[in-house]
Amino acid sequence: MRLVVTGGAGFIGSNLVKFLLQKKINILNFDALKYSSNIKSLNIEKQNKYYQFIKGNICDEKKFLQLLRKFKPNGVINLAAESHVDRSIDNPAPFLKTNIFGTYSLLKASNTYLSNLDKKEKKFFKFIHVSTDEVYGDLPLNSKPANELSSFNPSSPYAASKASSDHLVKAWARTYNLPVIITNCSNNYGPYQHPEKFIPHTIISILKNKKIPIYGNGKQIRDWIHVRDHSDAIFKIFKKGKIGETYNIGASNQKRNLEIAKIIFSVLKTFNKKKNNKNFFHNVNFVKDRPGHDKRYAIDGNKIKKLGWIPKVNFEQGIEETVKWYLENKNWWSKILKNKYKLERIGKIK
Numbered sequence: 001m002r003l004v005v006t007g008g009a010g011f012i013g014s015n016l017v018k019f020l021l022q023k024k025i026n027i028l029n030f031d032a033l034k035y036s037s038n039i040k041s042l043n044i045e046k047q048n049k050y051y052q053f054i055k056g057n058i059c060d061e062k063k064f065l066q067l068l069r070k071f072k073p074n075g076v077i078n079l080a081a082e083s084h085v086d087r088s089i090d091n092p093a094p095f096l097k098t099n100i101f102g103t104y105s106l107l108k109a110s111n112t113y114l115s116n117l118d119k120k121e122k123k124f125f126k127f128i129h130v131s132t133d134e135v136y137g138d139l140p141l142n143s144k145p146a147n148e149l150s151s152f153n154p155s156s157p158y159a160a161s162k163a164s165s166d167h168l169v170k171a172w173a174r175t176y177n178l179p180v181i182i183t184n185c186s187n188n189y190g191p192y193q194h195p196e197k198f199i200p201h202t203i204i205s206i207l208k209n210k211k212i213p214i215y216g217n218g219k220q221i222r223d224w225i226h227v228r229d230h231s232d233a234i235f236k237i238f239k240k241g242k243i244g245e246t247y248n249i250g251a252s253n254q255k256r257n258l259e260i261a262k263i264i265f266s267v268l269k270t271f272n273k274k275k276n277n278k279n280f281f282h283n284v285n286f287v288k289d290r291p292g293h294d295k296r297y298a299i300d301g302n303k304i305k306k307l308g309w310i311p312k313v314n315f316e317q318g319i320e321e322t323v324k325w326y327l328e329n330k331n332w333w334s335k336i337l338k339n340k341y342k343l344e345r346i347g348k349i350k
């Protein structure tokens with residue numbers, strides 16, 4: 001099997017690429033290597049014959065079409081995106097460009113590529129578009145988790161750009177018969193996630209003896225899934241998912257942000273040799289809430305279970321393993337802090 005993965009140098013992409021390489025699938029990783037990427041996350045031996053990397057922007061339709069014609073994949077898994085909500089509020093333009101125009105360019109290139117294949121070759125091609133639960137917007141506390149039929153109600157420029165891209169993918173399926181599947185997954189955690197995201201940010205703040213910044217009252221609820229389970233789900237959907245369908249991916253771990261910070265704080269207390277004797281609330285800094293901040297996301301993941309997928313990572317174990325990974329891989333994240341990113345950014349949206 002031969003797959004093109006876009007955004008394979010990012011958090012989920014790098015975990016997915018390594019997951020697929022273990023299954024001896026030929027991978028072409030296409031990534032623009034933006035600030036959120038880290039080629040070191042891939043850590044793939046040079047002689048690995050299953051892996052190739054091409055630097056490129058998903059807005060470059062011509063380059064992507066050439067790549068498809070040369071590599072002749074059985075599918076494209078599109079993860080390339082601008083992904084951080086805070087940045088989308090500060091400066092929405094790159095989000096609209098990559099997430100909307102970039103997805104359009106990939107769809108157009110894939111369609112042109114398919115139009116020159118014979119029937120048999122066409123049968124084996126799928127375009128998997130990786131999207132988010134944020135397209136469903138803010139769910140009331142007492143409402144059921146979002147399922148595949150829930151309406152889109154995005155709140156942030158990030159969520160709106162992903163919702164737009166999902167609509168484009170559906171339009172290309174209906175109008176041009178492009179064989180697509182959309183996935184909408186809940187919040188991911190695990191190794192190699194950029195320090196700007198909530199879980200690594202909390203771990204690193206504690207490790208650097210800084211207060212943990214918490215937006216508003218910290219009561220926002222997110223539904224967490226380990227990135228390994230997400231990778232496994234994407235692969236299952238690639239193999240068994242029905243063309244034209246959408247699959248929600250979730251592990252039913254709804255937790256408040258403050259609760260997550262508390263869990264990380266206590267896990268680090270048990271791991272960290274440097275004892276922190278102050279209580280949790282001494283280590284928290286409640287900062288001005290993010291504009292338009294959604295209070296709750298929750299995902300109904302029953303449909304994908306019918307394909308034979310279930311999440312395997314228990315949340316408590318997964319978070320412990322993740323905290324341990326950041327403790328043991330200071331080199332990976334301290335370079336990002338040095339070069340490109342300041343921990344103090346949180347709470348300073350214009």
Ligand SMILES: NC(=O)c1ccc[n+]([C@@H]2O[C@H](COP(=O)([O-])OP(=O)(O)OC[C@H]3O[C@@H](n4cnc5c(N)ncnc54)[C@H](O)[C@@H]3O)[C@@H](O)[C@H]2O)c1
Nearest residue numbers: 007009010011012032033034036037057058080081083188
């Ligand atoms: N992180 C989550 O919790 C989560 C949850 C559900 C869905 N998703 C979706 O999964 C995908 C991956 O998310 P992530 O958290 O790994 O993001 P990330 O920001 O860590 O990685 C994004 C990757 O895309 C690349 N990229 C950005 N713009 C590009 C462009 N124009 N051309 C080519 N490459 C480009 C970056 O260089 C980076 O390697 C995104 O589409 C996101 O919307 C993320």
